[in-house]
Amino acid sequence: MSGQREMKERNPWHTPLTIFIAVVGVIAIVALVTVAVLQNKPLIPKYKYGIVLDAGSSHTAMYIYEWPAEKDNNTGRVEQTHSCKVKGPGISSYASDPKKAGQSLQVCMKEAERFVPSERHEETPLYLGATAGMRLLNIENSTASDQVFQAVSESLQKSPFSFQGARILSGQEEGAFGWVTVNYLDDRLKQGLETTGALDLGGASTQISFVSDAFDGSESPNNSVNFRLYGNDYNLYTHSFLCYGKDQVLRMALAHQTKSGPGSISDPCFHNGYSESKNYMTLYNSPCVSKRKPVSSPADFTHVGKGNFYQCQELVKSVFDFTQCKYTQCSFNGVYQPTLQGPFGAFSAYYFVMNFLNLTDTSVPLQSVKEALARYCSTPWETIKKQHPGIKLKYLAEYCFSGTYILTLLTEGYNFTSETFSKIRFIKQIKGSDAGWTLGYMLNLTNMIPAEAPDTPLLPHAGYVSVITVIALVLFLLFVLSLRPLWPRCSQKPQIV
Incomplete structure (x- = not known):
């Protein structure tokens, strides 16, 4: 009995210090893995929103877009979540009664209040872009055009959203933003793929936009638009024909x-x-x-x-x-x-x-x-x-x-x-979003497409957790091996006196 007591006293595994070190080591490894998993666990996404009104020659349409809030100005994908067609003709048709132009938008704006979470209303940008119908009205009667815009602006300022103004898009902008929309939705810009040309036909104008190796902009500078998107340079040919809608x-x-x-x-x-x-x-x-x-x-x-x-x-x-x-x-x-x-x-x-x-x-x-x-x-x-x-x-x-x-x-x-x-x-839609200039317009104004390709993590979430787990196990084994000098003493048979 005295021999067993002596063996127990000599066994280093039973010393308080060794037991304490082992427990702390195990707790540290478990904590390391737990923190790695929880810290990088995908969270329930929060979204930001943007609203664009397309005031065309024959009608007006409203589009609501959303994107992950935590990826703003980086890799967050913008998607269309709702659209609303305004009843009645385009706002240019209200030249003789401008107030009706603003009133015509109210039904769709009420829909927007329901589809955008109320806590996001004040920070949601609201844009109105007018195209060829208002270009023609501006040519014909600039005073009437200004009055229509004033009525529309007064109406939209009453909404709970952050109204960013109403203006006429140039034909070049309309064509270029349509090209951005089509290629953004097709993921051609981010991946650096061959781009798709854009053909847009409205009631009062038509646009053609495409990238051609034979076009450097020198022969017709007015039809050239340069973009740098995701680290790639694009020299875009675009032209809008007013009156050819x-x-x-x-x-x-x-x-x-x-x-x-x-x-x-x-x-x-x-x-x-x-x-x-x-x-x-x-x-x-x-x-x-x-x-x-x-x-x-x-x-x-x-x-x-x-x-x-x-x-x-x-x-x-x-x-x-x-x-x-x-x-x-x-x-x-x-x-x-x-x-x-x-x-x-x-x-x-x-x-x-x-x-x-x-x-x-x-x-x-x-x-x-x-x-x-x-x-x-x-x-x-x-x-x-x-x-x-x-x-x-x-x-x-x-x-x-x-x-x-x-x-x-x-x-x-x-x-x-x-x-x-x-x-x-x-095409009508690409991946659930309408093809047209509105998405490209909002992407440009909110800087949602970076000029340079965004940095990406070396490992995805699952790979990262796996690597951390393996490293933790290796550290644990090394810890056990570090106690090897104590093993022979632990395995010695007790001496009977």
Whole structure:
């Protein structure tokens, strides 16, 4: 018994100091792993928000965007969470009664109050950008344009959001921000991939924007925009054609047919059997056609359709000028355009018109697309109305013209061939967000796209925790091995005295 007591007394594992060191070591290792796991555990994300109002020529739309608050100005991905179409026409239509322009926005702004958390209202930026409709109004009547903006601003300032102002975007900005939106949503900018060109078609203007190796900006500096995004430099070609949105082009086509002031016209771009009385003053009340109004004409004319795609295409060509070009190459109206390059995304009216016509599949040969449109245009008006009972007659009547204009603009105006036409995607949304200039506009104003590529952690969260755990285990083993000199004494048999 005395030998066992002596052995126990000599066993270093039973000394208080050794036991204390072992316990502290184990606690330290457990604490190290626990802190590593908890410190790097993904948290429930908090979001920031931004609101953009797109005041177009035919209507206004509101878009709400959100992004992770903890990744502001770095890697936080911005996504569209809600959209609202304002009832009524675009704000430029309220030139004679500006207050109604501001009032028209209230329903959508109330929706925004519900979709953005109340605790984020005061810090959420609110922007309004107006495009070609207000550009035309500003040309025609700058005083009325200012009054519309004043009414809109007063209305938006009453909202709980941080209103950042309302202004007219230049055509170049509209095109460039549309290009940013398309490539941001496709993750092409962050990954440094080949970019996608942007084709935007509205009611009063159209934009084309793309990166071309053949374009350095020297031949046409006004069409050049430079971006540095995520560490990559982009020299973007972009041009906006005012008056070449589908609504204003229709006015120009009708003006071409009514230049002599007739009482009736037979229009190949409208279905056979279509007949409507239209007012000369209403037709020519746009800066795009006002100077072409015939000196002598009746108050109204009868607009009769005869439904012929090929004749319609010749009529549409009359709104383009292909005779002048002082550059090495042009699109139309003497505007420089470099060689088309890469894939393109066509959105806004491009998508809505071609989707209605079931012509968004560009894997179908271009000639087959033209033949399908020719069949549609030749369909009698009464048949068209029966096939599409839920669509307003004004819009339904214009699809033949709009489809013909789109094909003519792309092939004759922008020089897409049978081969390059197949590289166009007609898109409404990308990954849940609408294609258009609004997202690119907000990204620019909030500096959400860094000029340089953001730094990334060496290891993901799971890898980091694994490495810390392995290191902790190695330290524990080294600790045990450090006590090896004590092992022989622990394993000695007790001496019996």
